[in-house]
Amino acid sequence: MSTLTRFFARPAPVVARELIGAAFTVDGVGGEIVETEAYEPHDPASHSFRGMTARNASMFGPPAHAYVYRIYGLHWCFNMVAERGSAVLIRALEPLTGLDAMISRRGAADPKTLCAGPGRLCQALAIEGRHDGLPLAEPPFALSLPKQSRSVDVATRIGVREATPAHLRYCMAGSAYLSRKARSSQS
DNA sequence: CTTTGGATTGTCT
DNA sequence: GACAATCCAAAGA
Numbered sequence: 001m002s003t004l005t006r007f008f009a010r011p012a013p014v015v016a017r018e019l020i021g022a023a024f025t026v027d028g029v030g031g032e033i034v035e036t037e038a039y040e041p042h043d044p045a046s047h048s049f050r051g052m053t054a055r056n057a058s059m060f061g062p063p064a065h066a067y068v069y070r071i072y073g074l075h076w077c078f079n080m081v082a083e084r085g086s087a088v089l090i091r092a093l094e095p096l097t098g099l100d101a102m103i104s105r106r107g108a109a110d111p112k113t114l115c116a117g118p119g120r121l122c123q124a125l126a127i128e129g130r131h132d133g134l135p136l137a138e139p140p141f142a143l144s145l146p147k148q149s150r151s152v153d154v155a156t157r158i159g160v161r162e163a164t165p166a167h168l169r170y171c172m173a174g175s176a177y178l179s180r181k182a183r184s185s186q187s
Numbered sequence: 188c189t190t191t192g193g194a195t196t197g198t199c200t
Numbered sequence: 201g202a203c204a205a206t207c208c209a210a211a212g213a
Binding site (some may be wrong): 028037039046047069071072073074075077079091117118119120151157158179 | 203204206
């Protein structure tokens with residue numbers, strides 16, 4: 001079993017927390033992950049909550065693979081599959097390589113908003129439906145895990161209304177590249 | 188600065 | 201037919 005597979009074959013909140021600071025690129029374009037959210041089968045807000053369907057099949061596939069879906073009819077969202085039925089939504093990253101390609105695709109040049117948000121991130125990295133189900137360990141993807149633990153803020157998820165607000169959103173502390181400021185944050 | 192509403196389509200009920 | 205893990209522009213304070 002590869003290192004990457006072992007890393008992802010764990011509960012989504014753990015994986016989401018430890019992904020902060022990882023370097024991720026698609027065809028050489030990407031940067032450092034600064035914001036993630038965790039989704040698990042027992043969570044009503046998760047796509048996997050009501051079992052497997054044609055759309056969310058990738059969430060029930062092997063770990064360390066991509067789960068890509070379209071949201072609100074016009075944006076793409078990119079997830080990394082953790083243990084069975086669980087996934088980590090990549091919400092934002094700090095652009096480091098391929099800035100020219102990102103700016104060209106996004107039609108905007110401000111690095112602080114280039115990849116700040118799931119839809120923007122996918123647009124900047126050219127992630128589309130065809131990437132759904134692909135292994136993260138192989139091209140066009142490249143993922144290297146953080147070498148050391150980072151200072152991470154924990155907050156409630158965005159766009160999810162839940163009866164018992166769980167703190168399943170993870171942000172790099174002090175990063176200027178988040179989709180929104182980490183408000184009700186603890187450690 | 189914050190808040191609000193429209194865009195737009197695949198998926199499930 | 202309703203709605204969704206969002207983004208952006210426009211309007212208000």
